[in-house]
Amino acid sequence: MTTTIEVAGDHPYPVLVGRDLLPELPARLGKAAQVAVMFSAPLKAHAEKAMRAIEDSGRAVLPIEVPDAEAGKSITVAEKAWEQLGRAKFTRSDAVVGVGGGAVTDLAGFVAACWLRGVAVVHVPTSLLGMVDAAVGGKTGVNTAAGKNLVGAFHPPAAVLCDLATLDTLPARDLTAGMAEVVKCGFIADPVILDLIESGGDHIQELVERAVAVKARVVGEDLREGGLREILNYGHTLGHAIERFEGYRWRHGDAVSVGLVFAAALGVRTGRLDPGTAARHRTVLESLGLPVGYRRDAWPDLLDAMRVDKKARGARLRFVVLDGLARPSVIEGPGDDELRAVYEEAVAT
Numbered sequence: 138m139t140t141t142i143e144v145a146g147d148h149p150y151p152v153l154v155g156r157d158l159l160p161e162l163p164a165r166l167g168k169a170a171q172v173a174v175m176f177s178a179p180l181k182a183h184a185e186k187a188m189r190a191i192e193d194s195g196r197a198v199l200p201i202e203v204p205d206a207e208a209g210k211s212i213t214v215a216e217k218a219w220e221q222l223g224r225a226k227f228t229r230s231d232a233v234v235g236v237g238g239g240a241v242t243d244l245a246g247f248v249a250a251c252w253l254r255g256v257a258v259v260h261v262p263t264s265l266l267g268m269v270d271a272a273v274g275g276k277t278g279v280n281t282a283a284g285k286n287l288v289g290a291f292h293p294p295a296a297v298l299c300d301l302a303t304l305d306t307l308p309a310r311d312l313t314a315g316m317a318e319v320v321k322c323g324f325i326a327d328p329v330i331l332d333l334i335e336s337g338g339d340h341i342q343e344l345v346e347r348a349v350a351v352k353a354r355v356v357g358e359d360l361r362e363g364g365l366r367e368i369l370n371y372g373h374t375l376g377h378a379i380e381r382f383e384g385y386r387w388r389h390g391d392a393v394s395v396g397l398v399f400a401a402a403l404g405v406r407t408g409r410l411d412p413g414t415a416a417r418h419r420t421v422l423e424s425l426g427l428p429v430g431y432r433r434d435a436w437p438d439l440l441d442a443m444r445v446d447k448k449a450r451g452a453r454l455r456f457v458v459l460d461g462l463a464r465p466s467v468i469e470g471p472g473d474d475e476l477r478a479v480y481e482e483a484v485a486t
């Protein structure tokens with residue numbers, strides 16, 4: 138059965154969750170006469186199906202193949218895509234479709250956000266992480282030498298099609314990585330997610346729907362991260378620093394998993410979170426096969442990388458922590474010694 142979750146805001150849009158949703162794609166493309174379909178090599182078969190559906194609706198398709206995963210999330214790759222749009226004389230009524238994991242949809246969204254200062258984009262996320270997080274909410278962007286996602290734009294999609302059938306080809310390790318963002322939603326807003334995971338069994342559709350609902354509720358209220366949206370960044374301050382330290386070769390979800398353990402321990406250290414809920418982070422993440430520790434010697438570099446986190450204000454670092462289960466809040470300016478102590482105690486291996 139297909140479920141539709143509406144994302145509110147100035148430009149509301151639907152997120153469809155179900156199986157075999159490609160027939161829905163043409164109806165989401167408005168008046169586009171040309172549609173650029175962005176994808177990376179592992180998604181070629183899925184992208185070809187999308188392209189056939191678009192062509193069958195009488196539109197011209199411009200295939201844009203990009204490097205896979207984080208290698209595609211660069212300004213150089215975006216620039217090549219813009220050159221292709223230029224050669225095709227892509228106009229404001231045309232549209233972009235991103236078919237792939239979060240890296241491809243972040244890139245496709247960014248290309249669409251900047252071309253002619255904004256053309257429509259429809260996302261067809263094919264990874265769990267893409268479905269529950271990256272494709273929803275309109276954050277688009279690329280990585281630079283300075284850090285993760287530091288260049289980008291808010292550009293909500295016209296629609297998101299979460300076709301659960303695409304998960305059949307997703308490597309198991311990438312499915313696991315996606316679970317880190319699902320767990321994050323459980324801790325910040327919907328503990329039923331945690332109960333479902335702890336109960337075992339296959340709850341994938343309900344988990345996707347619940348995580349999308351959490352994200353939709355937040356971004357519907359605060360697209361541009363004026364406040365509330367920061368809760369979606371739980372675990373990401375350290376997570377992004379690890380990704381940068383690893384040269385973007387670690388999976389985003391794996392880095393977020395370590396970041397969640399760190400953020401939970403910071404909550405305990407600052408007297409906000411009970412140790413039982415912090416311990417539950419580690420147990421749930423470990424039960425899924427996600428990493429919960431990271432190298433001790435990396436700390437000085439990680440602290441340095443965290444200083445360019447988007448939540449920082451001047452020299453003050455800010456972290457999302459929990460005051461309790463599903464009670465997120467933000468703390469400002471914990472000292473370097475305190476942060477180091479939390480890292481040593483909870484994360485360092």
Ligand SMILES: NC(=O)c1ccc[n+]([C@@H]2O[C@H](COP(=O)([O-])OP(=O)(O)OC[C@H]3O[C@@H](n4cnc5c(N)ncnc54)[C@H](O)[C@@H]3O)[C@@H](O)[C@H]2O)c1
Nearest residue numbers: 179206238239240263264266267270271276303306307389
């Ligand atoms: N914009 C946002 O709000 C937001 C939210 C969360 C994450 N992100 C970003 O998303 C990215 C991570 O996304 P991800 O975990 O999907 O990683 P990814 O896009 O790198 O995909 C992981 C791997 O899985 C492959 N893959 C994806 N779907 C597949 C399928 N159905 N069959 C076979 N292979 C498939 C990809 O080709 C890739 O090799 C990061 O760059 C992160 O910063 C953005």
Ligand SMILES: O=C(O)C(=O)C[C@@H](O)[C@H](O)[C@H](O)COP(=O)(O)O
Nearest residue numbers: 270274276285286366369370373447
């Ligand atoms: O949508 C958001 O807002 C999030 O923070 C979701 C995160 O899972 C996601 O990784 C996002 O890309 C991080 O945003 P950033 O602004 O810290 O780059």
Ligand SMILES: [Zn+2]
Nearest residue numbers: 270318373393
């Ligand atoms: Zn994330």
